[in-house]
Amino acid sequence: AQKVTQAQTEISVVEKEDVTLDCVYETRDTTYYLFWYKQPPSGELVFLIRRNSFDEQNEISGRYSWNFQKSTSSFNFTITASQVVDSAVYFCALSEAGDDKIIFGKGTRLHILP
Amino acid sequence: DTEVTQTPKHLVMGMTNKKSLKCEQHMGHRAMYWYKQKAKKPPELMFVYSYEKLSINESVPSRFSPECPNSSLLNLHLHALQPEDSALYLCASSHRTSGNFYNEQFFGPGTRLTVL
Numbered sequence: 470a471q472k473v474t475q476a477q478t479e480i481s482v483v484e485k486e487d488v489t490l491d492c493v494y495e496t497r498d499t500t501y502y503l504f505w506y507k508q509p510p511s512g513e514l515v516f517l518i519r520r521n522s523f524d525e526q527n528e529i530s531g532r533y534s535w536n537f538q539k540s541t542s543s544f545n546f547t548i549t550a551s552q553v554v555d556s557a558v559y560f561c562a563l564s565e566a567g568d569d570k571i572i573f574g575k576g577t578r579l580h581i582l583p
Numbered sequence: 584d585t586e587v588t589q590t591p592k593h594l595v596m597g598m599t600n601k602k603s604l605k606c607e608q609h610m611g612h613r614a615m616y617w618y619k620q621k622a623k624k625p626p627e628l629m630f631v632y633s634y635e636k637l638s639i640n641e642s643v644p645s646r647f648s649p650e651c652p653n654s655s656l657l658n659l660h661l662h663a664l665q666p667e668d669s670a671l672y673l674c675a676s677s678h679r680t681s682g683n684f685y686n687e688q689f690f691g692p693g694t695r696l697t698v699l
Binding site: 504506511512513514515516519560569570571573574575576578 | 614616623624625626628631633638639671673675686687688689690691692693695
């Protein structure tokens with residue numbers, strides 16, 4: 470069975486601090502896909518990244534970076550030098566090969582304080 | 584154009600009303616989705632259309648009726664809803680490819696529905 474766990478329900482940090490959002494997943498498939506989405510107060514889910522199970526390279530995009538570790542079934546997301554505009558709910562998600570469904574974690578609400 | 588649009592942005596309806604939500608994308612995506620999201624919860628999948636055919640119905644009550652008139656449009660017809668159906672309704676689309684490769688879903692801004 471698929472499962473995504475985001476243990477951090479809510480995090481508050483002061484602007485310019487670095488913050489890491491944790492994501493742990495469970496799947497029996499050898500081929501699967503992991504995602505991060507951002508949902509600001511406006512409501513729209515914004516796609517941030519997709520990572521395939523066969524590609525364990527970490528990725529950096531500006532202030533965002535992702536650490537994918539199959540050995541610990543984790544796909545953590547770090548925001549460096551956080552900004553107030555980063556305040557949002559962040560969802561980690563999983564999909565298995567051939568499956569139309571995305572399984573979302575419960576989300577982490579991130580508050581960046583000025 | 585990487586945008587999914589949804590109308591209306593807000594909708595208030597009574598339990599006896601009939602209304603429709605509309606979703607449109609022009610990215611050439613062949614898979615489209617409806618999700619329901621309650622406050623402080625993740626989105627819950629309702630329906631999936633693949634190549635204009637309904638491929639997944641997550642046991643959604645019949646008062647919700649999806650329709651996919653063409654590859655760019657997705658509607659959700661609402662009838663005799665209950666107050667507990669009040670939620671944010673999100674539409675998404677993704678590029679459909681053969682085999683096991685999975686593409687990310689792009690979401691619209693949602694319709695915030697209130698049922699009185």
